Amino acid sequence: xxxxxxxxxxxxxxxxxxxxxxxxxxxxxxxxxxxxxxxxx
Numbered sequence: 410x411x412x413x414x415x416x417x418x419x420x421x422x423x424x425x426x427x428x429x430x431x432x433x434x435x436x437x438x439x440x441x442x443x444x445x446x447x448x449x450x
Contacts, residue, residue, distance in 0.1 A: 425432055
């Protein structure tokens with residue numbers, strides 16, 4: 410399998426890995442916000 414070298418995806422992926430706790434907290438926060446808005450659907 411060939412490894413595709415991307416100028417855009419690799420720095421993004423490295424940032425996500427380096428800041429994984431912040432990313433998880435942000436995803437949980439967004440999810441919690443959307444759950445509170447489900448009643449308006």
